[in-house]
Amino acid sequence: MKALKPHLLALPDYPYTMAQALIKLDQNESPYGLPPELKAELASRLAELPLNRYPRMHAETLAERIADFEGWPEAGVVVGPGSNTIIFALVAAAQRVLDVSPSFVHYEHSAHLLGAPYRAVPLREGFELPVAELQEALGEGEPGVFFLPNPHTPTGAFFAPERVSSLCQTAAAAEWLMIIDEAYYQFAPADMKRQALGEAHLGILRTFSKAWGLAGARAGYLLASEEVARVVRNLLPPFGVPAPTALAVELALEHPGYVAEAVEKVRRERDRVYLELKAHPTWRAYPSHTNFLLIRTPDAAAAYQGLLKKGVLVRRQDHLPGLAGAIRVTIGTPVENDAFLQAAFELAREERGNEKESEDATGED
Numbered sequence: 001m002k003a004l005k006p007h008l009l010a011l012p013d014y015p016y017t018m019a020q021a022l023i024k025l026d027q028n029e030s031p032y033g034l035p036p037e038l039k040a041e042l043a044s045r046l047a048e049l050p051l052n053r054y055p056r057m058h059a060e061t062l063a064e065r066i067a068d069f070e071g072w073p074e075a076g077v078v079v080g081p082g083s084n085t086i087i088f089a090l091v092a093a094a095q096r097v098l099d100v101s102p103s104f105v106h107y108e109h110s111a112h113l114l115g116a117p118y119r120a121v122p123l124r125e126g127f128e129l130p131v132a133e134l135q136e137a138l139g140e141g142e143p144g145v146f147f148l149p150n151p152h153t154p155t156g157a158f159f160a161p162e163r164v165s166s167l168c169q170t171a172a173a174a175e176w177l178m179i180i181d182e183a184y185y186q187f188a189p190a191d192m193k194r195q196a197l198g199e200a201h202l203g204i205l206r207t208f209s210k211a212w213g214l215a216g217a218r219a220g221y222l223l224a225s226e227e228v229a230r231v232v233r234n235l236l237p238p239f240g241v242p243a244p245t246a247l248a249v250e251l252a253l254e255h256p257g258y259v260a261e262a263v264e265k266v267r268r269e270r271d272r273v274y275l276e277l278k279a280h281p282t283w284r285a286y287p288s289h290t291n292f293l294l295i296r297t298p299d300a301a302a303a304y305q306g307l308l309k310k311g312v313l314v315r316r317q318d319h320l321p322g323l324a325g326a327i328r329v330t331i332g333t334p335v336e337n338d339a340f341l342q343a344a345f346e347l348a349r350e351e352r353g354n355e356k357e358s359e360d361a362t363g364e365d
C-alpha cells in the first residue's frame with residue numbers, strides 16, 4: 001500500500017485485547033459511575049439535546065466549567081474526547097518525546113505512529129523516579145515534550161512532589177514542555193496543579209474516565225499555558241467532543257460530591273486487597289496510589305488465564321520493560337474484589353496441589 005506512510009503499516013496495534021468475563025477488572029474504570037439520580041437527570045437533558053446540530057467547536061462551554069472547577073484560566077483549558085486524544089495532539093506537536101519506562105503505553109505508541117523521536121529513561125529499582133538520569137536527558141539536545149504519569153501507570157507508584165518539582169525546573173530551564181499526566185490524582189496524596197499555574201513549561205493532563213466514573217463518555221482535559229493550549233486545540237479535530245459527552249460531563253461537574261465518595265470507597269478497597277494479598281504464597285502486590293494494583297506473579301499468562309477461567313478479567317503487563325510476571329487488577333466493588341481474591345487464592349491452592357502431585361509422582365518430598 002504505497003499511499004500510506006510505510007512505517008505505519010509495520011506498527012503493532014494498540015496493546016489491548018477485549019475479553020468477556022463476569023467480573024471486569026482490566027481497564028482501571030470506576031466500578032460506580034454516575035449516581036442514579038444524576039443518570040435520570042442526564043436522560044432528561046439528553047432528550048432535549050438538538051442532535052441535528054453540531055456541538056461547540058472545542059467544547060467551549062465545558063472548557064469554561066472545567067476552568068471554574070479547576071481555578072485555571074479558560075484560555076489554557078483544552079478538552080478532548082478522552083485524554084488519549086490530547087496525548088496524541090501533544091505528540092503531534094512535539095519535536096521529540098521523553099518518557100520513563102515502563103510507562104503508560106500511549107505516549108510511546110503515539111510517538112511511533114507520528115514519527116516523533118522517542119526516548120525513555122528506565123525507572124530505578126523499586127519503581128523510583130530516576131531524577132538524575134532524567135535531568136541528564138533533559139539537558140541533552142533539542143527540547144521536546146516530556147510525559148510523566150503521576151501517580152505512575154502501570155506501577156501505581158507516586159513520585160514525591162519535591163522530586164517532580166526539581167524535574168519541572170530542569171525541564172523549564174532547558175525549554176522542554178513537561179506534561180504531568182494526573183489521570184489518577186484523586187487517589188493520591190498530592191497533585192501538581194498549583195505549581196503548574198502560570199508556568200509555561202508545565203501542563204497537567206486529567207481525565208473523566210477514572211474517579212469521575214465516565215469512561216464511556218470519553219472526556220479528558222489539559223491545563224496549560226494559553227500558547228500551548230492553542231497549539232494543542234488546533235491539532236484536535238474541530239467539533240470533536242460529542243454534545244452528549246459535554247452534557248454528561250457538565251452535569252457531573254455540577255455535582256462533584258459523588259466523586260469523593262466513590263474515591264474513598266475505592267481507596268479503602270485497594271488497601272484491603274493489598275493487605276489480603278500479603279497472605280498469597282507466590283503473588284506480590286506493589287503499594288498503589290491509584291485505583292489499581294500491580295501484582296508480580298511467577299507467570300503472568302498462567303495468572304491471567306487462571307483468573308479468566310474463574311470469571312475475573314485482569315490485564316497482563318508482562319510485555320512491559322521490567323515487569324516480567326506482572327498483571328494489573330483494577331479495584332472494583334467489594335463483591336468484585338472478593339471474587340478476585342477468592343480466585344487468586346484458589347489458583348495458589350491448585351498450583352500447590354499440582355506441585356504436590358508431581359512431587360508424589362517423582363517420589364520427592
Ligand SMILES: Cc1ncc(COP(=O)(O)O)c(C=O)c1O
Pocket residue numbers: 027028081082083084085104149153181183206207208209215219220
Ligand atoms: C496515565 C493515563 N493517562 C491517560 C489515560 C487515558 O484516559 P482517557 O480515557 O481520558 O483517554 C489513561 C487510561 O488508562 C491513563 O492510565
